[in-house]
Amino acid sequence: KAGVTQTPRYLIKTRGQQVTLSCSPISGHRSVSWYQQTPGQGLQFLFEYFSETQRNKGNFPGRFSGRQFSNSRSEMNVSTLELGDSALYLCASSLEGRNYYEQYFGPGTRLTVT
């Protein structure tokens, strides 16, 4: 079974631009979460989607948004990029079910803002 896929793998953007990142979960997985990883802050939760609904959101500004489609694929968008948005953005998927909470990460998208 194929794992979580994320595109693109690398991005270089200029401050003030916007960016859209894409995530395809493991086949059959309906829950998708996004995380930001930086050397200083570690892994921080951005948001979580299930059945096209945002179930939970982390403590990030409104410039960070996301959505989930009916096929469980998800996108996240960052508008008005800042230098501090440079990070590894990770998507994780999970098979929604009782007593099943394991999340599997994709390879990530490395975003560099200049």
Place this chain on the structure above:
Amino acid sequence: QKEVEQNSGPLSVPEGAIASLNCTYSDRGSQSFFWYRQYSGKSPELIMFIYSNGDKEDGRFTAQLNKASQYVSLLIRDSQPSDSATYLCAVRLRAGSYQLTFGKGTKLSVIP
């Protein structure tokens, strides 16, 4: 502030020894506990999860959970140089959510 704390290391162990990684968490309502391994430049890989008090073994890995003391640990037996990586402890705090709160990770070096 819901926190997950890990010793940042580096933790150095000789090849063949047992590596012991520890994690404490602040929220007594925490539901589920996970250990991820992350090699440099790669994404986190799930290696163990534990939901109930006690020990859980999978090959060379053993996860231990003590909810009363609010700690979870990971033991790696017969450590190999390929185990050298950063180990991330993650906690699911809330029922009905898959959100994970991560520790900053412990860097493990296995010396041949």
